[in-house]
Amino acid sequence: MKKQxxxxxxxxxxLTPFMVEAAAFQFDPGNTIANNLDVTTAxxxxxxxxxxxxxxxxxxxxxxTIILIGGFTWMTSAGNEEKVSKAKKILTYSIIGLLIILFxxxxxxxxxxxxxxxxxxxxx
Numbered sequence: 001m002k003k004q005x006x007x008x009x010x011x012x013x014x015l016t017p018f019m020v021e022a023a024a025f026q027f028d029p030g031n032t033i034a035n036n037l038d039v040t041t042a043x044x045x046x047x048x049x050x051x052x053x054x055x056x057x058x059x060x061x062x063x064x065t066i067i068l069i070g071g072f073t074w075m076t077s078a079g080n081e082e083k084v085s086k087a088k089k090i091l092t093y094s095i096i097g098l099l100i101i102l103f104x105x106x107x108x109x110x111x112x113x114x115x116x117x118x119x120x121x122x123x124x
Contacts, residue, residue, distance in 0.1 A: 010069070014061065014065070045112070049112055053108075056105045067091060067094045069090065074087035
């Protein structure tokens with residue numbers, strides 16, 4: 001029951017932005033939503049950069065959610081050493097994952113900036 005409750009709360013938190021966006025959705029004749037997301041650009045490099053940034057952002061949200069679950073597990077352990085050690089493992093691995101995501105985001109940004117400067121293209 002506890003796992004189902006945590007899963008439901010996590011899904012509600014993750015899906016709230018989509019529900020709000022769906023509620024505010026209107027017909028967009030000027031295609032401004034697609035222009036803001038840069039999916040209409042003809043440059044494949046920009047589409048790749050945006051896809052990588054979006055995927056790393058989603059992974060960051062997942063990592064932060066797992067950190068919250070680890071903290072919740074620790075706070076509700078009631079002194080049970082088994083649960084505390086499980087929560088410490090969850091927190092340790094999720095923080096390591098968050099750091100990997102952060103460094104990969106930095107690495108992707110640096111590679112695309114350096115690669116475009118070497119090739120003579122300008123990247124903002």
